[in-house]
Structure formats: C-alpha cells, structure tokens
Amino acid sequence: MEKWPEWASARTNLILSVEHTPPAFVKALPDFSARDLAGRTWQLRRLNGKATLVNFWATWCGPCRGEHENLQKLYEAIRERQDVQVLTFSVDESPGAVQDYAKEKGYTFPMIRAPELADKLFPYVGLPTNFLVNAQGMRTSLYAFAGNPEGMRRLLEDLEKAAKPH
Numbered sequence: 001m002e003k004w005p006e007w008a009s010a011r012t013n014l015i016l017s018v019e020h021t022p023p024a025f026v027k028a029l030p031d032f033s034a035r036d037l038a039g040r041t042w043q044l045r046r047l048n049g050k051a052t053l054v055n056f057w058a059t060w061c062g063p064c065r066g067e068h069e070n071l072q073k074l075y076e077a078i079r080e081r082q083d084v085q086v087l088t089f090s091v092d093e094s095p096g097a098v099q100d101y102a103k104e105k106g107y108t109f110p111m112i113r114a115p116e117l118a119d120k121l122f123p124y125v126g127l128p129t130n131f132l133v134n135a136q137g138m139r140t141s142l143y144a145f146a147g148n149p150e151g152m153r154r155l156l157e158d159l160e161k162a163a164k165p166h
Contacts, residue, residue, distance in 0.1 A: 023158055025138035034117055036110045037102055042087065044137055051162035052133040053145070053155065055088040056118055059101045064128040068107055070147030074155070075109035083135075083163035084156075091115040091127070134162040 031044045055071060057064035075086045090098045090113040098113045122131055122139065130145040145155060 020154055022161065023132050023140040023143055025132070025134045025136070025140055025162070027139050029121060029133065029137050029139055032117055032121055034112045034114050036087075036112045037099055038110070040110065042110070042112060047085075047087075047133050048137050049135050050082070051084045051135055051159040053084075053086050053143075053159060054122060054131045054133055054139070055086070055145070056091060056122060056127060056129040057088060058091050058127055059097045060092070061127040067128050067145065067147060068105065070145075070152065071109055072105075072107050073147075074152065078156075078159075084159040086110065088112070089114055089118045089122075091118050132158060132162055135165060 029044055029047070033041060033043045035041055053071075053074070055067065057067070059065070071086060071088065078084050078086070086109050088109060088111050090111055092098050092113055093115065095113050098111060101107075102111055122129070128145075130143045132140045132143050143158075145151065
C-alpha cells in the first residue's frame, strides 16, 4: 500500500492505441411518443431519416453532468442540420429537477424526462449511456462519447455516416 502513489503516478512507455470501429446498428426501435421540456413531441418517425445521438442521464449523476457541456456544444453545432440531431432522456423521477437543471445551466438540447420509456427503448446498465440511431431507426449497442475534440470529430463522422441511406 505504501507504494501505491508511486505506482499510480509512474510513467510508462506503453502506448495505447485504440482503433475506432464504426458503430453497428443492431436493433430496431419500437414506436414511441414523448414530449421534451420545450413541449415538442418526439416519435420514432421523427428519428427516421436522421441520425440521432441518444443520451441517457440523470441530474444526480456527476459523469452525466460532465457530458452536458459538450452535448450542448454538439447541439449548437448541428441544430440547423437536417441529417443529424441530439436527443436526451432523463431518468429522474422529478420533472421539476430536470427543468430546474436545464434552466440553471442554460442547456437547450432536447430533454425528455421519461424513466419508463428509457427502459423500453434503450435498456441501459449505468449512466450516462449513449447510443446512435441511424436514419432507418436502428440503434447501436452502447456508443462511447468523448467530449474532447477528437471524440467530437469522430462522433460527427459516425452521425454523418449513419444519416446516409443504406
């Protein structure tokens, strides 16, 4: 135990290289209907024809909150596009908590508070969880989202590929 700080801070010559594998769209989404905080109704047909980053989160989840600044940047970068979009689902029980959080932070990306719908559409294990949905309404398995510049570039590339008809 005495050596732990030394081991944890030791430099290594090992270089980790992670090759990006394009996402595989493995499951069709069931039909759904839900309202976001802005009052817009979202249905499966609204996802068809566009690629969508779907994010599951909760106000009490620290890592989720850590992703939101980058989700807002992504949303601002793509909100006028017709081929890609962002949609988030809060699994909070309290609608007020989600509204207060969005207002406090100034977030404008689409937020649906629907814990029961989240389980139906995208069974998730932990939070935050991200998926991509392609233009045909098929979703990926889990999708790793990194808010750094490389991760954002990769996400946009994957969304653009997913938006193309197959």
